[in-house]
Amino acid sequence: MESVFEIIAEPNRRAILSLLVSSQQSVGEIERQLRMPQPTVSKHLRVLREAGFVESTVDAQRRLYRLKPEPLQELDVWLAPFRRFWSAHLDALERHLDRMDRSTRTKRKTRRSR
Amino acid sequence: MESVFEIIAEPNRRAILSLLVSSQQSVGEIERQLRMPQPTVSKHLRVLREAGFVESTVDAQRRLYRLKPEPLQELDVWLAPFRRFWSAHLDALERHLDRMDRSTRTKRKTRRSR
DNA sequence: GGAGCATATACTCGTCAAGGTATATACAGG
């Protein structure tokens, strides 16, 4: 379980990270919101903690987990050269984002502004 | 082998992608530059191709592989909320990037400009 | 059309990580 990439390859871990973006959560809250068994949550949190994605503070019996930015920033850094690459392909980008947009939204009618 | 994340979890695949950022390459060129056995290269290219990270054009017996931007853009999109999160933690960011910088460079002496 | 090169695929094997279940640790409150 070395790299940032392997850590976020796991869907449940990504779900946990996404949950924590809004605010810190206890293990139980994560468990309930994501509908996953408690040992699973704890184990993934352990992985995330040891990789520096999250940190925890103790609150009585609860442990509150919060995001730490560094590892994902590393990912961002890795992505940088590719961003430079695809800015040469901006048309395809627009088309792609547009397609993603169209497939996820339900009722909007307005077009993406350029 | 579903998600973008699983695809780039593999170090050899990331190496191939990084190679292709500069320009398209034949299988043999990838093989030589990365010092990996040919079937390994072909198999990883297959995965990358099927996931839409690369596309190939035929040139006689060679196949030239080139990057396609979409999947990595997806990654970029996923990263967006976290970027918003950590812009609140800019100090830690600076410190972290600085540390990464220091650990990878060998002879530079100049400081990162803010 | 046969030789040689470039690339793809088939198959086997080992490894490792995720899930499930059970259990341990730790804290709170009566």
Added chain:
DNA sequence: CCTGTATATACCTTGACGAGTATATGCTCC
């Protein structure tokens, strides 16, 4: 202290993916 709650860990099993080796496909040129 004992019960209940919250979280962590241990152990086992299973499945998937990557490496390696061998072989197939396909193209070129003579």
